[in-house]
Amino acid sequence: MANAIHERVDTGKDSPKENKPENHTRSLSSPPSPQTTCTQQGMDGIKVYMQERELWDKFHELGTEMIITKAGRRMFPCYKVKVTGLNPKSKYILLMDVVPADDHRYKFADNKWSVSGKAEPAMPGRLYVHPDSPATGSHWTRQLVSFQKLKLTNNHLDPFGHIILNSMHKYQPRLHIVKADEHNGFGSKNTAFCTHMFSETSFIAVTSYQNHKITQLKIENNPFAKGFRGSDDMELHRMAKIQSKEYPVVPRSSVRQRVCPSVSPFGGEARGLGSHPYSCENGVSSTTQDLLTPPPAPYTLPQPDSNKHMQVYHCNKRKDDTCPTTEHHHYNKSYINSSPSDAASYYHPSAYPPPPLPPAVHPPGLSDSLHRSEAGQRQACMFAGSEPRLDDPSCTSWSYSCPLTPAMTPMTPTDPYMTFPHQPYSSSPRGSQLSSVAHQGSPPLEDSLSQCPYQTQNSRPPQTPQHTSSPLREYHCYPTSLSPTQYHTLHTQIRGGVPDRREINS
DNA sequence: TCTGCCACCTT
DNA sequence: AAAGGTGGCAG
Numbered sequence: 001m002a003n004a005i006h007e008r009v010d011t012g013k014d015s016p017k018e019n020k021p022e023n024h025t026r027s028l029s030s031p032p033s034p035q036t037t038c039t040q041q042g043m044d045g046i047k048v049y050m051q052e053r054e055l056w057d058k059f060h061e062l063g064t065e066m067i068i069t070k071a072g073r074r075m076f077p078c079y080k081v082k083v084t085g086l087n088p089k090s091k092y093i094l095l096m097d098v099v100p101a102d103d104h105r106y107k108f109a110d111n112k113w114s115v116s117g118k119a120e121p122a123m124p125g126r127l128y129v130h131p132d133s134p135a136t137g138s139h140w141t142r143q144l145v146s147f148q149k150l151k152l153t154n155n156h157l158d159p160f161g162h163i164i165l166n167s168m169h170k171y172q173p174r175l176h177i178v179k180a181d182e183h184n185g186f187g188s189k190n191t192a193f194c195t196h197m198f199s200e201t202s203f204i205a206v207t208s209y210q211n212h213k214i215t216q217l218k219i220e221n222n223p224f225a226k227g228f229r230g231s232d233d234m235e236l237h238r239m240a241k242i243q244s245k246e247y248p249v250v251p252r253s254s255v256r257q258r259v260c261p262s263v264s265p266f267g268g269e270a271r272g273l274g275s276h277p278y279s280c281e282n283g284v285s286s287t288t289q290d291l292l293t294p295p296p297a298p299y300t301l302p303q304p305d306s307n308k309h310m311q312v313y314h315c316n317k318r319k320d321d322t323c324p325t326t327e328h329h330h331y332n333k334s335y336i337n338s339s340p341s342d343a344a345s346y347y348h349p350s351a352y353p354p355p356p357l358p359p360a361v362h363p364p365g366l367s368d369s370l371h372r373s374e375a376g377q378r379q380a381c382m383f384a385g386s387e388p389r390l391d392d393p394s395c396t397s398w399s400y401s402c403p404l405t406p407a408m409t410p411m412t413p414t415d416p417y418m419t420f421p422h423q424p425y426s427s428s429p430r431g432s433q434l435s436s437v438a439h440q441g442s443p444p445l446e447d448s449l450s451q452c453p454y455q456t457q458n459s460r461p462p463q464t465p466q467h468t469s470s471p472l473r474e475y476h477c478y479p480t481s482l483s484p485t486q487y488h489t490l491h492t493q494i495r496g497g498v499p500d501r502r503e504i505n506s
Numbered sequence: 507t508c509t510g511c512c513a514c515c516t517t
Numbered sequence: 518a519a520a521g522g523t524g525g526c527a528g
């Protein structure tokens with residue numbers, strides 16, 4: 001909340017030029033994602049600057065690790081960006097997802113990370129929709145956009161809408177910006193969106209830190225870990241206290257951490273992602289369906305059965321009222337009234353495979369209902385998608401439900417996959433093209449970057465090396481034709497309003 | 507490896 | 518003042 005603002009209201013340089021990294025904010029911002037080629041909707045002029053890039057770089061050099069817990073753990077550094085190039089009056093939904101960076105499983109031994117096998121099946125992909133969504137371009141560009149409330153979990157059955165990851169696997173966070181104007185809503189044609197990835201934000205999910213250097217970096221920079229900082233004196237004192245013995249005093253870090261000398265985990269390779277330049281993908285789908293439709297699967301990750309079902313979680317507070325009858329216009333208004341800060345976090349299912357843009361698209365109803373919900377509460381509205389494997393024709397739909405979007409749902413509710421209001425997400429029988437976003441979802445980034453997976457079957461535009469020099473390189477994935485898709489079974493669940501444990505108290 | 511609990515902090 | 522975010526650690 002306030003944080004985003006505090007960090008850098010950087011309004012000063014509102015519109016950095018392409019390729020031109022901001023100097024004065026260099027430490028805080030990375031070069032903007034390269035621009036986009038979006039052909040329509042004006043998405044091409046959107047630029048995204050990663051904040052606190054220096055910090056991200058420090059972690060990245062060592063091999064960033066993010067703790068994942070059953071209850072959900074925030075990311076640190078926090079994913080914060082500055083966005084420019086949005087139409088001040090248009091509405092956009094900003095969301096994030098975290099996709100596999102490759103299909104390997106890693107191990108940390110000899111003080112470094114190395115591949116230890118094949119990745120486990122991808123977890124249900126989920127989307128984290130920024131609480132302020134949908135909001136006008138003016139809103140998003142006015143201040144930094146922080147995803148600090150996003151949480152990562154290793155609980156495959158997580159009921160809170162947190163992003164589910166596998167420990168010891170490498171991931172790449174992605175930011176999606178979806179235009180959500182009434183004239184460009186999900187249910188309509190021309191849904192435009194763009195995807196931005198910053199390679200320095202890739203990380204390996206762990207249940208406990210492997211590299212003590214990462215631990216120290218976290219302690220030094222995360223305010224919540226301040227309790228672990230301290231002078232040697234404090235250390236000693238504490239140590240003595242903890243171990244009532246007279247053990248030789250050893251630096252806390254040494255004591256606490258496993259032995260890990262210094263070697264950068266990501267070992268020179270920054271592994272696929274690491275070394276990849278940032279990429280930015282934008283796309284416009286001609287139709288909503290296109291967006292939703294999964295791309296051909298260039299690469300497939302096995303999906304657990306559970307994944308095959310689309311799970312929808314409704315906001316507890318969902319107002320049925322709000323959703324159902326909502327019309328497109330509704331959301332406009334609601335948004336205005338709602339205060340972003342109050343908004344709760346929303347989670348949507350993302351299909352890894354297909355990245356779930358779609359859900360986002362829904363903004364209309366969504367925001368309405370969600371935003372109005374009590375502030376601060378994380379009522380997650382999440383949708384878990386089964387992740388369709390890209391190659392699996394059956395997976396395609398991304399509908400998300402949330403009662404939110406009646407308006408957007410042009411489809412018949414009776415269809416299984418139509419369960420969601422959002423039909424568009426649902427698979428479109430016809431191969432449609434998926435916008436990059438959708439595609440990207442799940443395939444390991446490595447593939448995507450190296451070759452747009454989605455395109456696999458298509459010709460992929462050569463990476464447009466537009467800003468090669470800049471970290472962000474943009475790759476456009478053009479829609480590929482998709483095979484007919486079938487829908488996932490949708491499994492809906494309504495949260496009973498059971499908040500996170502922590503929230504119970506509140 | 508993973509989990510639960512704890513002290514210590516921030517918000 | 519309460520809620521909730523951290524890493525350490527034992528099991």
